[in-house]
């Protein structure tokens with residue numbers, strides 16, 4: 001790394017450069033950051049292409065508010081409800097953090113669905129981005145599962161019975177259902193272990209899964225590049241040119257068949273290879 | 278997509294990229310703006326619509342409403358539609374078949390729709406499938422959001438003749454929250470459980486009813502009804518008698 005425009009380098013600058021070079025030589029962070037940040041994306045990317053990033057930002061917000069809640073929450077059937085009351089009524093800003101976590105969950109679901117809708121409508125899941133879509137589908141599934149497991153943690157009547165029904169439904173599925181049901185409940189019945197199991201799934205298992213899959217998702221996106229809007233100016237121009245070429249070729253064929261003379265002034269167009277859209 | 282079409286796409290995309298702009302800062306600034314807006318909305322909602330605290334869990338308790346988060350409403354609505362009323366609506370359709378078809382369809386969609394075309398108006402089938410799924414889920418969510426949550430306070434079920442069993446049975450039915458999943462004579466929720474107005478006509482027997490309440494899965498495998506094993510034996514007997522005569526003796 002060389003920095004040229006700061007005059008004679010002091011020892012601090014020199015040491016700093018040496019440290020950065022040392023780390024980059026071994027980890028490739030600089031190369032990686034360049035690969036991620038300074039790649040080109042097509043012109044005319046749309047505001048709809050910000051939704052994926054927004055989902056990611058909301059996941060970050062959930063992580064932060066979740067960590068704060070976990071500092072006060074007590075995952076035990078005797079204390080869970082009380083600790084939620086304590087967070088809401090007594091902890092400074094507790095009501096705000098809990099409110100943000102709750103609304104953030106809904107917002108994340110909405111944004112993820114909108115993101116998926118935009119990918120669908122644009123056909124952005126097509127070659128070569130099929131696996132980006134699959135990792136996204138897994139993310140959607142995990143996001144909804146976060147909602148299910150988090151709902152129970154409040155340990156109030158509404159959530160408890162909704163979860164009982166949801167888990168019973170899961171357990172009623174053929175073949176694997178009963179096993180999944182037992183895994184979720186930590187046994188054949190709802191009990192104290194169910195709550196700590198949901199806590200662990202909600203706090204550790206799925207967030208880890210989501211983080212991993214966001215990583216994969218981003219790797220695919222960076223490697224393949226974000227798709228161009230199907231109706232970008234560039235695409236429309238190409239389509240217009242193709243259409244023109246097609247028309248001219250048709251006219252030419254007709255004129256050859258009818259042996260009519262090509263009108264003067266019209267340049268002979270070589271039959272253009274059709275570019276597949 | 279044929280090999281040649283894949284190559285053509287790659288070339289076309291490379292051209293778009295060459296002619297493009299760097300991700301940083303052009304995309305990042307748009308992304309950050311919208312993300313900050315979303316976070317702002319979340320904070321505003323948290324301030325304006327404060328979170329509530331419900332009733333603490335009481336597994337033995339009476340009135341409760343099993344109401345999930347709004348994004349699961351569509352699943353609960355499916356249960357209301359498919360509740361074993363006839364052969365065309367087996368419960369498994371709502372609990373297993375339809376949800377899993379939707380999940381599978383979502384995961385393998387890029388391998389079904391493989392054509393090279395990306396413009397909306399040239400992909401009528403994709404758009405039709407997409408619109409159908411979105412409309413279906415949206416409508417089911419709407420139904421779930423507006424469905425009655427159970428029996429309103431003060432509401433009761435008018436049954437003739439009025440005797441000890443029919444009066445006490447109705448009380449227990451309401452107090453134990455059966456009405457948040459079942460309906461009797463138009464009172465209560467239309468699902469996920471079946472309408473019990475004519476339950477007696479099935480001639481299940483009092484003992485069957487009692488055993489079913491204690492452990493629904495032992496009588497109806499795969500039932501999603503919670504167990505009421507903690508009810509006093511006396512109440513179970515009244516409810517059993519009551520259910521076994523609904524629609525026959527008590528109308």
Ligand code: HEM
Nearest residue numbers: 049050051052053055056124132133136137139140226227
């Ligand atoms: C936690 C949830 C998710 C996160 C954090 C996320 C994140 C992102 C980000 C940051 C992008 C870059 C472009 C953009 O913002 O539009 C993207 C693109 C993409 N996402 Fe997601 N996503 C999520 C869920 C999904 C889901 C549910 C699907 C579909 C089933 C999906 C499929 C895709 C595809 C195919 C692309 C590439 C689109 C293109 O190149 O135009 N993602 N995602």
